[in-house]
Amino acid sequence: MRLLLFxxxxxxxxxxxxxxxxxxxxxxxKGVVINSSNNTSxxxxxxxxxxxxxxxxxxxxxxxxxxxxxSALQRHNNVITEAGVGWIYKKRxxxxxxxxxxxLKSGIDVAGYSLGAFFDSYSKLIKARAAGKNxxxxxxxxxxxxxxxxxxxxxxxxxxxQFSDKIDTLKNFFHGVPGVEIRYINAPLSSMIFRIDxxxxxxxxxxxxxxxxxxxxxxKAKHWLYEEFQQEFxxxxxxxxx
Numbered sequence: 001m002r003l004l005l006f007x008x009x010x011x012x013x014x015x016x017x018x019x020x021x022x023x024x025x026x027x028x029x030k031g032v033v034i035n036s037s038n039n040t041s042x043x044x045x046x047x048x049x050x051x052x053x054x055x056x057x058x059x060x061x062x063x064x065x066x067x068x069x070x071s072a073l074q075r076h077n078n079v080i081t082e083a084g085v086g087w088i089y090k091k092r093x094x095x096x097x098x099x100x101x102x103x104l105k106s107g108i109d110v111a112g113y114s115l116g117a118f119f120d121s122y123s124k125l126i127k128a129r130a131a132g133k134n135x136x137x138x139x140x141x142x143x144x145x146x147x148x149x150x151x152x153x154x155x156x157x158x159x160x161x162q163f164s165d166k167i168d169t170l171k172n173f174f175h176g177v178p179g180v181e182i183r184y185i186n187a188p189l190s191s192m193i194f195r196i197d198x199x200x201x202x203x204x205x206x207x208x209x210x211x212x213x214x215x216x217x218x219x220k221a222k223h224w225l226y227e228e229f230q231q232e233f234x235x236x237x238x239x240x241x242x
Contacts, residue, residue, distance in 0.1 A: 024052030084223020
């Protein structure tokens, strides 16, 4: 079906290539006829006709090249553009976070097991912005010292108490800060989710690898993949407890 649609858009191109081929075939045939009457000038017709046919063959090959490129672009559009993938990074500690956080306007959604790096980097900035702006900051944490938290800490080669201590520090720091709400979920996280206004960063939790060392995808708002992960966060948030 895709091939037929592509050929339909190239109908004029195909017709002209066919006409060129027929002209070349006609000239070759005429040259052969002339040569058969012992007139050597027929070789000119054969030479021109051969060149024209060669050009038509090149045109057809170029058509298949265009089809291949169009197919590749279609896959790119499906996988990258329509999904809204802005970039893929090899790590989770990104300078772009700083740029977006410094221009923070509406709010943040963030989910993690301890969010130690998040707290160290942005806690003071969030508290300062929350005092002067109508920010909505939703912090979702796996319940400290739950089976899921203990298991994740063990997988990363860390002590579960470290997770719990970092969470206590975060909770105490943001206590009473307007617009900042912290909830706990008694379940494993499907992935890291960090939304800053209309830009979202997501990534997996690999076995035996700390979160900061894992690849990260940047997602654009108003695209389906962004919406999928926003819904995932909202589902977890709806069952999480204070």
